[in-house]
Amino acid sequence: MVLFVTCHYIKSEVGVMELVEGTKIFNEEELKEAAQLLASGRLVAFPTETVYGLGGNALDTDAVKEIFKAKGRPADNPLIVHIARKKDINNLVKGEISKLAQRLIDKFWPGPLTLILPKAEEIPDITTGELKTVAVRMPSHPVALELIKDAQVPIAAPSANLSGRPSPTLAQHVIKDLAGRIAGIVDAGQTGIGIESTVLDLSQNIPTVLRPGGITYEELTEVIDGVRIDPAVKAKLERGSVKAISPGMKYKHYAPKADVILVEGKSTDVIYKIKQLMDLEDETKVGIMITSEASGYYKDEEVIIKVMGSRSNLKEVSSNIFKLLREFDQEGVNKIFVEGLPLTGLGLAIMNRLRKSAGYQIVEV
Ligand code: TXA
Ligand code: MG
Numbered sequence: 114m115v116l117f118v119t120c121h122y123i124k125s126e127v128g129v130m131e132l133v134e135g136t137k138i139f140n141e142e143e144l145k146e147a148a149q150l151l152a153s154g155r156l157v158a159f160p161t162e163t164v165y166g167l168g169g170n171a172l173d174t175d176a177v178k179e180i181f182k183a184k185g186r187p188a189d190n191p192l193i194v195h196i197a198r199k200k201d202i203n204n205l206v207k208g209e210i211s212k213l214a215q216r217l218i219d220k221f222w223p224g225p226l227t228l229i230l231p232k233a234e235e236i237p238d239i240t241t242g243e244l245k246t247v248a249v250r251m252p253s254h255p256v257a258l259e260l261i262k263d264a265q266v267p268i269a270a271p272s273a274n275l276s277g278r279p280s281p282t283l284a285q286h287v288i289k290d291l292a293g294r295i296a297g298i299v300d301a302g303q304t305g306i307g308i309e310s311t312v313l314d315l316s317q318n319i320p321t322v323l324r325p326g327g328i329t330y331e332e333l334t335e336v337i338d339g340v341r342i343d344p345a346v347k348a349k350l351e352r353g354s355v356k357a358i359s360p361g362m363k364y365k366h367y368a369p370k371a372d373v374i375l376v377e378g379k380s381t382d383v384i385y386k387i388k389q390l391m392d393l394e395d396e397t398k399v400g401i402m403i404t405s406e407a408s409g410y411y412k413d414e415e416v417i418i419k420v421m422g423s424r425s426n427l428k429e430v431s432s433n434i435f436k437l438l439r440e441f442d443q444e445g446v447n448k449i450f451v452e453g454l455p456l457t458g459l460g461l462a463i464m465n466r467l468r469k470s471a472g473y474q475i476v477e478v
Pocket of ligand 2: 271
């Protein structure tokens with residue numbers, strides 16, 4: 114297999130992490146070294162087509178314990194197990210793979226779809242947060258596939274951020290959050306989709322989207338009937354459904370240090386509302402995260418402006434949002450107003466993440 118992926122491998126000892134100089138073509142030897150670390154129970158972060166993952170041997174209780182510790186993740190939040198060949202799912206789930214599951218695997222793997230199925234005995238309970246089900250995914254990133262293949266074990270990998278922070282889309286984000294806590298990072302530049310996989314629960318009677326992500330609801334409905342979005346997830350996306358909570362009590366997920374306020378409604382109304390809200394701030398350093406269509410309206414404003422991408426290219430938007438939220442932190446911004454988007458296609462996953470980043474501080478116009 115020829116892989117033209119820019120890939121430098123960053124080694125880290127406790128407290129020290131250095132970037133190997135220069136940019137190399139995908140280096141098989143270094144990747145083997147990283148795989149060796151994984152196989153021996155150490156933690157290595159690696160790129161997937163969605164976000165960087167923090168990998169460890171899914172069958173090794175101690176390695177999985179280390180994952181939870183490195184991230185500061187609550188023990189009851191289960192991990193996704195990553196495989197490099199479709200057939201490897203058979204070792205992870207109990208019983209036969211249903212026709213429904215097989216249809217989804219044939220259509221969407223490798224890719225950003227995670228399937229929840231009854232778990233095989235061999236998987237330690239710690240990996241699945243004591244649940245009787247397991248989340249399985251086959252990523253499509255060539256570096257991830259090669260690394261998992263070389264490690265020869267299934268790889269548990271949550272997003273490689275500290276719990277509560279935006280997911281990492283660059284190796285630098287992983288360094289910022291996890292340097293000194295993990296054995297290494299495989300760096301292959303920016304990840305493509307930029308938000309995580311869709312999590313689809315097939316262990317219930319009705320296939321249920323627990324987390325919207327890289328594969329859209331519309332794409333799923335083209336392949337299987339009767340799929341629904343988890344009512345709790347859906348409710349939180351409906352207009353008027355969530356009350357703003359006070360900033361001090363902010364819900365921490367995908368959250369930058371700054372206070373995020375999401376402004377939703379008709380795009381022209383949103384533009385003017387954001388202007389109005391910005392103008393009310395005088396003591397704070399303000400940033401705005403908007404679409405390219407809206408950017409012309411803010412030309413003369415004295416705020417930090419970041420463009421997420423175009424309304425007509427939501428893939429561009431999804432690839433940028435976590436990176437931009439982290440940039441605002443770097444620049445010392447303490448309040449960010451964000452333009453809301455429609456809930457169709459990738460918009461559903463994008464708005465799910467943005468609403469969480471905002472701790473549900475939402476202004477509707
Ligand atoms: O794109 C992705 O999925 C990335 C990359 C690295 O693959 N991974 C990722 O992992 O986002 P994490 O741990 O940040 O999110 C996993 C999600 C969590 O919401 C978790 O609760 C859910 O999947 N999950 C995992 N196992 C589950 C299970 N057995 N039942 C229900 N939900 C589960
Ligand atoms: Mg995560």
